[in-house]
Amino acid sequence: MTSQVGVIGAGAWGTALAQMLASDGREVTLWAYEAEVVKAINETRRNPRYLPSAELHDTIRATGTLSDLAGIDTVLSVTPAQVLGNVLVQLAEQPRDLVLCSKGIEAGTGRLMNEVARHAAPGAQIAVLSGPTFAHEVAAGLPTAVTLACEGGRAQWERLSPVIARPTFRPYYSDDVTGAEIGGSIKNVLAIACGVVEGLGLGQNARAALIARGYAEMLRFGESLGAEAETLAGLCGLGDLVLTCSSTSSRNFSLGKALGEGASAAELMADRTTVAEGAHTAPVLAELAQKRSIAMPIVIAVNAILAGASPRRVVADLLARPLRAEAHSDQPDIA
Numbered sequence: 540m541t542s543q544v545g546v547i548g549a550g551a552w553g554t555a556l557a558q559m560l561a562s563d564g565r566e567v568t569l570w571a572y573e574a575e576v577v578k579a580i581n582e583t584r585r586n587p588r589y590l591p592s593a594e595l596h597d598t599i600r601a602t603g604t605l606s607d608l609a610g611i612d613t614v615l616s617v618t619p620a621q622v623l624g625n626v627l628v629q630l631a632e633q634p635r636d637l638v639l640c641s642k643g644i645e646a647g648t649g650r651l652m653n654e655v656a657r658h659a660a661p662g663a664q665i666a667v668l669s670g671p672t673f674a675h676e677v678a679a680g681l682p683t684a685v686t687l688a689c690e691g692g693r694a695q696w697e698r699l700s701p702v703i704a705r706p707t708f709r710p711y712y713s714d715d716v717t718g719a720e721i722g723g724s725i726k727n728v729l730a731i732a733c734g735v736v737e738g739l740g741l742g743q744n745a746r747a748a749l750i751a752r753g754y755a756e757m758l759r760f761g762e763s764l765g766a767e768a769e770t771l772a773g774l775c776g777l778g779d780l781v782l783t784c785s786s787t788s789s790r791n792f793s794l795g796k797a798l799g800e801g802a803s804a805a806e807l808m809a810d811r812t813t814v815a816e817g818a819h820t821a822p823v824l825a826e827l828a829q830k831r832s833i834a835m836p837i838v839i840a841v842n843a844i845l846a847g848a849s850p851r852r853v854v855a856d857l858l859a860r861p862l863r864a865e866a867h868s869d870q871p872d873i874a
């Protein structure tokens with residue numbers, strides 16, 4: 540008899556995770572924000588608004604009532620980053636293990652999701668699930684590997700990994716919760732940058748340069764917050780960066796591409812029905828970098844473009860910066 544799992548958030552990723560978890564016949568209670576999504580999942584076994592490709596397993600039950608998650612030991616939270624705190628404080632009962640799957644930094648406070656969750660659900664032990672994971676591929680059962688960072692160390696991993704692992708869904712253990720969150724948050728901003736380069740037609744060399752120099756920014760920021768470089772080199776950092784910077788399946792990459800092609804940032808954001816977390820993370824990350832004197836020129840550039848600056852002008856400014864050493868240990872003061 541397998542234990543029930545809860546999932547908070549029935550967007551593309553929450554629905555795909557529910558589908559993956561239910562693939563062994565496990566019962567999954569999936570909380571959706573919109574009543575129409577609850578109804579569609581329970582009546583048609585589909586989520587046409589957020590994950591139209593999947594026919595959902597019978598053991599997934601959608602609900603619009605958060606108290607239906609009470610008594611479930613393992614809950615995955617998969618809301619957009621900016622609403623996580625607001626949703627978690629409404630939980631009637633805190634789960635033993637709360638697995639954070641959102642990728643972003645809270646605007647206004649600069650908090651990572653584990654800090655938001657610690658405040659909103661102090662009774663739960665936190666883990667972070669992050670990695671290269673397009674929702675539609677996970678829902679289709681395609682092979683996927685993720686970092687599962689457990690604040691409770693090996694003991695929490697022993698509890699969680701059998702609940703989360705499936706033949707085609709492979710978690711890797713880490714105890715670096717901060718590192719796991721930083722990778723996923725920053726890669727979204729860098730994916731917008733890569734999309735801009737694609738939209739401007741600047742070529743594959745430029746994209747590879749952005750990935751490598753963006754990774755240097757991720758490392759600098761991560762290390763300043765105590766993340767381990769080894770974590771950032773893994774699935775939740777470099778792995779996710781490479782995926783998201785290389786495909787129009789990424790909402791962040793696609794947003795950047797549209798910006799590079801000349802669309803207005805304000806109009807693109809106003810028209811969105813799905814979340815492109817990088818657009819919310821860029822301003823707060825740029826602010827944190829400036830406050831901490833961490834050189835993050837690509838993040839600053841993306842933030843400027845989102846605020847309305849000309850992509851071509853911003854790229855020209857990036858290229859015109861003084862030449863420098865590649866290894867950041869050689870020249871910590873400049874970008």
Ligand SMILES: NC(=O)c1ccc[n+]([C@@H]2O[C@H](COP(=O)([O-])OP(=O)(O)OC[C@H]3O[C@@H](n4cnc5c(N)ncnc54)[C@H](O)[C@@H]3O)[C@@H](O)[C@H]2O)c1
Pocket residue numbers: 548549550551552553554571572573589617618619620622626640641642643672673674675812813814815816
């Ligand atoms: N889609 C993916 O492939 C993927 C993969 C890994 C991680 N993520 C991360 O998962 C998180 C959720 O992304 P998604 O792709 O599932 O979202 P989505 O764009 O598919 O859907 C938006 C979600 O936001 C919810 N929502 C909107 N307003 C809300 C509110 N006020 N309160 C609560 N919920 C609200 C909607 O109900 C829906 O669940 C993001 O942080 C994202 O970066 C997504």
Ligand SMILES: O=P(O)(O)OC[C@H](O)CO
Pocket residue numbers: 642670671672673674727730779782783788789790791792814815816
């Ligand atoms: O579509 P994106 O850009 O939100 O990326 C989805 C996932 O985070 C990829 O790992």
